[in-house]
Structure formats: structure tokens, C-alpha cells
Amino acid sequence: MLRRLIERRLGDIAATLPPAASAAAAAAAAASPTPAPAPAPAPFVRVVHPTAQLATGPAAGAGGGSILVFDSSFNPPTKAHMELVRQAIAQIAPLPAEAAEPASPPAAATAAAPRFAHHVLLLATNNMDKPVSGAGIVDRLEMMCLAAGEIAADPPCHVALTNQGRFVDKLHALQRIAPACRPYFVVGADTLVRLLDARYYPLRADSAAKAQAHHPLAHAGLRSAMRSFFEGGGRLVCAGRSLDGPDAAAQGSGRDAGPDAEIEPEEVQRRAFDELLDMHVRAGNLDAAWRSMVLWLPGWSSLTSQASSLTRRHPGSAIKLADMSSTKVRRLAAEYWRARDAAADKEHVDGILEQMRAMADPRIVDFVIEKQLYRG
Incomplete structure (x- = not known):
């Protein structure tokens, strides 16, 4: 039943979804001559569960246009994924809609006063660094629906699919179905490194020269993308170490720490987080106002699971x-x-x-x- 619902809501885009590939097939594809690129499909975000749409604005309740989005590869979802969403729901309060100043420390969220209009688990079919492998798209979406059902939250947690790999593009794709929404993307620290990597933001030479005249030290493409992201309503919530090790590349993250890498103490992670953002402010890639729209989710590294x-x-x-x-x-x-x-x-x-x-x-x-x- 759930699988049929997902396939029905994917509808006209189902034929464009990449199939799961074995490691051998992926390696063979990587070694073969590069085919001529196909026309890029129109950007989309398709909500598949529990409803087919995201309502924003006054009718959406206390959360208004703010949406909490956790984007990952979900290959498969883990208890860490689920608890990260719970912690973000419990601890993060949206910033004032028109202000760059962080909100005061939030009180605990209650069923009577949800902070966000929606909570969303988001899967991208167009990852920046590697093709889909392991579980197929529909299998992952079905597992995400199972995971979303275990995240007790008001409003319920949605599951959605997008064909956009970069966060700035995911933002604009979300706003195609939920105009004026302000998505808060929950990311790992490694994902934040990749999100601020200039190589993912090429810019035409004439536009680069014009941008460079005002910010000579900045990477013009990166600065332009960050302006579009933050001034377009995007926000970031950083939760320390990336959850997926090698899978981090599949969700647009940076260093491949490896699944067995030692986790640094939270104070070390927080210091690295601040230093990374300050470096990009000094270089001109971020304005101070944008930097304040990147929030830290505390306490993540110390959490443990006893439920087994x-x-x-x-x-x-x-x-x-x-x-x-x-x-x-x-x-x-x-x-x-x-x-x-x-x-x-x-x-x-x-x-x-x-x-x-x-x-x-x-x-x-x-x-x-x-x-x-x-x-x-």
C-alpha cells in the first residue's frame, strides 16, 4: 500500500528516476566514455508522504513559512538520522522572518505551539559526487516513510524527493511548491564544508569580473550562490559530524571522514564551525548577516542509543x-x-x-x- 502510494505520487517523474546500481555497474559506468548530456529536467520537489503538498503562510499555523528540512542519502535511514531530526525539532527556533539576529534560546516545543510549519526528510536523485547505488529511490523513500512515522512531531514529518543537488537549488525548488517558505536545512559539519566549496559554483567570466570588483578576495560564484540562498530565505542548522561517512558525498558534504573515524569533542567541532564561517566572512564569501543564519545544534556528539x-x-x-x-x-x-x-x-x-x-x-x-x- 505505501509503495503504491509513493509510486502514484511520483507519477510523471517516475521514468526519470535513476535505478539503483551495484558497485560493479557503477564502476563500469564511470570507466565508460562520457555520453552526451541529456537535457536537464525541470527542477522539482515532489512530496510523497503523508500528504502531497506543503502548506505555508498564515494558514500553516505558528510555524508560518519556516520548514525544517533534513536532506540525506537515507541508504538506509539510521537511528542517528531520526534522533537528529528530533533534536532539531526540540532545540531550533526559527529566526525572526526579516531579521539577521539569532532568536533567543527557545523554550521546549509543545504540541500546542509547533515552531515549524512542516518537518521534511528530503532525498536528492541528483547528488553532486556519485550516482545512486545501494537501495533504489523508491526503496529509500519507503524506508524514509517508515522512519518519519517514528519521529513523533506536530506537524507530522513529510517525505519528499528532489532532483536538485545543491542546497541553493533545493531551496528554489522547494519554493516552487511552497512559495516564500524559509527552509532550515539540517546538515552535518562535513556537509557545511562542501556547501561552502567554491568549485560547486562556477560563474561566467563577465559576471565573475563584475562581482570581483566589489569583493576582490571572494569566490564570485560562491558569494553569488550564498546571496541567493540566504537572501532567498534559506537557513542552515549544523549538527556536528556528518552522519554518513562515505555517504556524505552523496548528500553534498565535504571531507570523507570514514565510518570508523574518531568523533572529536563537541567543543572542538564548535570551534571548527566558527572558524570556518569566520574565514568565509573575512574572504567575502559570506556577509556577517548571512553568517548569523547558520545555527549550531548543541549536544549531538554526546547522545547515545540504548534502545536495542x-x-x-x-x-x-x-x-x-x-x-x-x-x-x-x-x-x-x-x-x-x-x-x-x-x-x-x-x-x-x-x-x-x-x-x-x-x-x-x-x-x-x-x-x-x-x-x-x-x-x-
Whole structure:
């Protein structure tokens, strides 16, 4: 039923969606001669669950035009993804609509006073650095719907798909279906690095010369894109380490920290966050007013998950949410299939499933097994 609903709401764009590709197929495609580029499809954001649209403005309630958006590869969704959205809902208050000054520390959100008109899990089909691999688009959307149902929030969490890879383009695509909305994009620190990488913002030579005359140290394309993003209503919420390690490239992030990289203390992460933004202000890539529209989500690195039989049986084995990754879940899934194919003993197979359920909601794990995803 859910899958049919997703496919129906994708409707006319379904034929344009990239299929899932195996690692071997992706490597072969990368090695083959580059074909002539096809005409770019029109930018879109398609909402697939629980409704087919996003209402903004006075009728949307207390949140007005502010939308909390978490954009990731969801390959698959993890408990870290879900808790990150919960923390952002609980801690982030929208900035004043016409002001650059940060809002005062928010009181806890209540069902009677939601801060945002909508909460959205967003999946991009057009990633900046690599093609879709692993689970297919519809499989990911279905897993995202399962995850959204576990995020208790008012209003409910929506699931949407876009064909835009850059955040400035995602902003404008969202505003095509929700005019004048102000999306707050929740990103990891590595994603923020990539978002501010000038190589993703080429600019024509004549426009670059004109922009450079006013900001000689700035990367003209980057500055132009940041002006379009922030003055167009975009905001950013930074949550420390990127959640997905190697998957970070798939959501437009920067350094590939690797799924087993050590997580730095939050004060170190926060200092790096401030230094990164200050550097771009000094270079002229960001105005001070735009810099204040990038908010820090505190406390992320210290959160742990106790909700698994693994941690109940071994109380000292709680897993930090920042240590979880989709990559680790995919590795465990591949290990599970190898064990099954080799007719390994039940205790070994169940132990792998237990590790998967420590990092991903049991409904997500059941879906992975049912659809035989990540077999390698």
C-alpha cells in the first residue's frame, strides 16, 4: 500500500528516476566514455508522504513559512538520522522572518505551539559526487516513510524527493511548491564544508569580473550562490559530524571522514564551525548577516542509543549516535547475506541482525531483509 502510494505520487517523474546500481555497474559506468548530456529536467520537489503538498503562510499555523528540512542519502535511514531530526525539532527556533539576529534560546516545543510549519526528510536523485547505488529511490523513500512515522512531531514529518543537488537549488525548488517558505536545512559539519566549496559554483567570466570588483578576495560564484540562498530565505542548522561517512558525498558534504573515524569533542567541532564561517566572512564569501543564519545544534556528539537488545544485554555497549552510519548498516547487511548464503549457525546470523537493529529501527532492518537490499 505505501509503495503504491509513493509510486502514484511520483507519477510523471517516475521514468526519470535513476535505478539503483551495484558497485560493479557503477564502476563500469564511470570507466565508460562520457555520453552526451541529456537535457536537464525541470527542477522539482515532489512530496510523497503523508500528504502531497506543503502548506505555508498564515494558514500553516505558528510555524508560518519556516520548514525544517533534513536532506540525506537515507541508504538506509539510521537511528542517528531520526534522533537528529528530533533534536532539531526540540532545540531550533526559527529566526525572526526579516531579521539577521539569532532568536533567543527557545523554550521546549509543545504540541500546542509547533515552531515549524512542516518537518521534511528530503532525498536528492541528483547528488553532486556519485550516482545512486545501494537501495533504489523508491526503496529509500519507503524506508524514509517508515522512519518519519517514528519521529513523533506536530506537524507530522513529510517525505519528499528532489532532483536538485545543491542546497541553493533545493531551496528554489522547494519554493516552487511552497512559495516564500524559509527552509532550515539540517546538515552535518562535513556537509557545511562542501556547501561552502567554491568549485560547486562556477560563474561566467563577465559576471565573475563584475562581482570581483566589489569583493576582490571572494569566490564570485560562491558569494553569488550564498546571496541567493540566504537572501532567498534559506537557513542552515549544523549538527556536528556528518552522519554518513562515505555517504556524505552523496548528500553534498565535504571531507570523507570514514565510518570508523574518531568523533572529536563537541567543543572542538564548535570551534571548527566558527572558524570556518569566520574565514568565509573575512574572504567575502559570506556577509556577517548571512553568517548569523547558520545555527549550531548543541549536544549531538554526546547522545547515545540504548534502545536495542544488544545494549540491554551489555549495558556498557551503548552506541553514540554520532558513531552510527548508513555505511555500517550496509556492511552488516552484506555480512548477514554472506552468512545466510554460507548456512552459518543461527546464533551468528541473529548476532548480525542484533547489531543492525542497534543502529537502525527494527522496521527498517525488517524492510532491508524483506527486499534483500545490500547483498553486495
